[in-house]
Amino acid sequence: MRIVFMGSAELAVPSLRALLEAGSDDVVGVVSQPDRPAGRKRIPTPCALKAFADKQGLHVMTPEKIGAPESVAALAALKPDLLVVVAYGQYIPSTIIQLAPMEAINVHPSLLPKYRGSAPIQWAILNGDRVTGVSIIYLAKKMDTGDILKQETYPIDPDDTSAELHDKLAKFGAGLLLNAIDDIRSGCVTRIAQDDSEAIEIRKLTKDDGEIDWSLPAEKLRNRIRAFNPWPGSFCMLSNGEPLKVWKAQIEPGDGRPGEVLDNQLLISTGSAALRLEEVQPVGRKRMAAAAFLNGHPVSPGQVLG
Numbered sequence: 602m603r604i605v606f607m608g609s610a611e612l613a614v615p616s617l618r619a620l621l622e623a624g625s626d627d628v629v630g631v632v633s634q635p636d637r638p639a640g641r642k643r644i645p646t647p648c649a650l651k652a653f654a655d656k657q658g659l660h661v662m663t664p665e666k667i668g669a670p671e672s673v674a675a676l677a678a679l680k681p682d683l684l685v686v687v688a689y690g691q692y693i694p695s696t697i698i699q700l701a702p703m704e705a706i707n708v709h710p711s712l713l714p715k716y717r718g719s720a721p722i723q724w725a726i727l728n729g730d731r732v733t734g735v736s737i738i739y740l741a742k743k744m745d746t747g748d749i750l751k752q753e754t755y756p757i758d759p760d761d762t763s764a765e766l767h768d769k770l771a772k773f774g775a776g777l778l779l780n781a782i783d784d785i786r787s788g789c790v791t792r793i794a795q796d797d798s799e800a801i802e803i804r805k806l807t808k809d810d811g812e813i814d815w816s817l818p819a820e821k822l823r824n825r826i827r828a829f830n831p832w833p834g835s836f837c838m839l840s841n842g843e844p845l846k847v848w849k850a851q852i853e854p855g856d857g858r859p860g861e862v863l864d865n866q867l868l869i870s871t872g873s874a875a876l877r878l879e880e881v882q883p884v885g886r887k888r889m890a891a892a893a894f895l896n897g898h899p900v901s902p903g904q905v906l907g
Contacts, residue, residue: 602626602682602703602786607667609634611649612771613687616708619775620685621657626782628659630679634690635663650688668694676700683785685778686740698740703785705740706750708778710770713738713752714800717745722770723763724803726828729820733757733766735774737781739792746800748792751781762830806833813837815860815906818873819852826850838907839900848888849880860906865899867891869906 604626606617620628631654639646647655654661660679664672677700684705686693698705711721713736725733734754741747755773757766784790811833813822826835826847836844837860855863855875863870867878882888883898 602782603629603680604683604685604782605630605632605676605679605681605701606654606685606687607632607689607693607705608650608687609648609690610688612708612710612767612774613650613689614653615771615775616685616687616778617650617653619779620782623779625786626683629681630660630662630676632662632664632667632676632689635665667691667697673697673700683782684740685782687774687778692744693740695742706778706781706785707738707740707745707747708774709736709738709745710734710767710774712736712754713745713749714795714797716801716803718803719805720803722767723806723828725757726761726763726766727824729824731757733770735770735777737774737777738795746795746797748794750784750790750792751777753777760827762827764831808833811835813847813906815869816872819871819876820874822871822876823850823852839898840904840906843884845884845906846882846888847878847880848882850876850878853877858905862900862902862904862906864902865895867895867900 606620606628608617620626633651633654634648636645636647638644651661651663662675666672673696676697681701683703684698684701686705686707693705711725712734716724732754734752736749737751738749739747755770811829813835829835830848835847837847839845853868853875855868855870857863857870859870859872861870863875869876869878878891880888881891881894883894
């Protein structure tokens with residue numbers, strides 16, 4: 602089949618790589634996002650998928666609006682049989698989907714209809730789930746509501762951060778995508794409608810979500826720290842008013858006021874039990890072990906973190 606691949610984020614790279622390595626179909630084009638300013642110097646920089654596609658010598662398009670007439674015409678000229686979408690970042694209208702006789706399929710890192718929307722990996726960890734998965738669905742008018750073509754579960758390790766689980770699901774999803782495309786190519790497709798009554802809609806995360814509320818139970822706070830690694834990160838305020846990012850913590854017994862420092866090794870009381878901070882990052886510094894941080898920033902028992 603002639604396939605047009607549409608994606609932008611790092612999640613999409615393993616899927617495109619798998620398609621190219623399988624060699625069963627012809628990737629006739631890639632649609633990605635335009636270069637965006639990045640870094641302190643705001644240098645225009647390609648997204649992860651575009652950078653990878655460029656290295657492979659693929660034909661890459663980067664329209665600001667995929668639904669614009671010139672974008673539709675350019676895609677039509679590629680004569681795709683199937684569109685494959687992974688973390689693209691733009692709404693894809695029916696005028697685009699209708700260009701491909703086999704329609705468009707999407708790789709979504711959750712067990713749909715659970716966690717429709719952005720950041721499904723983070724929300725699975727936030728909610729303390731032990732299992733997640735990947736769904737291959739057909740694109741529909743409403744985002745993440747299309748018929749399910751393939752779906753498989755994947756375990757969440759108790760120590761997984763969203764970054765670690767992201768990489769696992771990206772690779773897992775790439776394999777599931779190839780299986781789905783095999784079914785489409787052979788005409789052995791089973792479409793299962795999603796049960797809207799079981800849908801869980803999720804919102805976008807913001808930087809403010811990273812602020813630690815010490816009145817929450819230790820288990821919930823640890824889930825948040827894992828889920829917000831690497832973005833937006835979790836942070837609290839030291840007694841001097843400076844923010845401290847927390848990248849890793851473990852639950853331990855402890856009792857005190859929420860946010861109270863219980864010992865000389867960064868054991869912090871929460872709404873239930875305590876958190877031992879293991880990896881932190883002060884302002885203007887790199888991530889470091891808590892012991893290294895305490896060498897230059899003594900935190901005494903009895904202080905209360907904000």
